[in-house]
Amino acid sequence: xxxxxxxxxxxxxxxxxxxxxxxxxxxxxxxxxxxxxxxxxxxxxxxxxxxxxxxxxxxxxxxxxxxxxxxxxxxxxxxxxxxxxxxxxxxxxxxxxxxxxxxxxxxxxxxxxxxxxxxxxxxxxxxxxx
Numbered sequence: 001x002x003x004x005x006x007x008x009x010x011x012x013x014x015x016x017x018x019x020x021x022x023x024x025x026x027x028x029x030x031x032x033x034x035x036x037x038x039x040x041x042x043x044x045x046x047x048x049x050x051x052x053x054x055x056x057x058x059x060x061x062x063x064x065x066x067x068x069x070x071x072x073x074x075x076x077x078x079x080x081x082x083x084x085x086x087x088x089x090x091x092x093x094x095x096x097x098x099x100x101x102x103x104x105x106x107x108x109x110x111x112x113x114x115x116x117x118x119x120x121x122x123x124x125x126x127x128x129x130x
Contacts, residue, residue, distance in 0.1 A: 040090075
């Protein structure tokens with residue numbers, strides 16, 4: 001009986017760990033997407049890049065935009081800049097987050113039916129011996 005108790009606690013602990021891991025990963029992707037979104041907004045309104053807050057947001061978001069640098073040319077009008085590569089990066093990071101969430105969900109889900117309940121067939125059932 002004590003083995004059943006440990007087994008249930010192990011399953012609950014594993015499920016809790018995977019669920020918490022998924023929440024942390026999705027939070028990290030949300031922060032990345034939020035930083036990039038703020039960058040897009042600040043560039044669009046022509047914010048002063050010498051401002052401490054704006055410089056901090058530009059610096060942090062540039063770490064995550066490195067793979068997308070030069071992907072698409074940015075559109076400018078006066079001091080306003082529309083960074084289309086940053087918009088593309090938000091979409092890519094959202095897709096990666098959804099993929100990671102789906103992988104964790106699949107890894108943590110249990111089969112719909114117990115494997116031991118699957119009926120086994122033998123060759124004699126399909127092909128009677130003559």
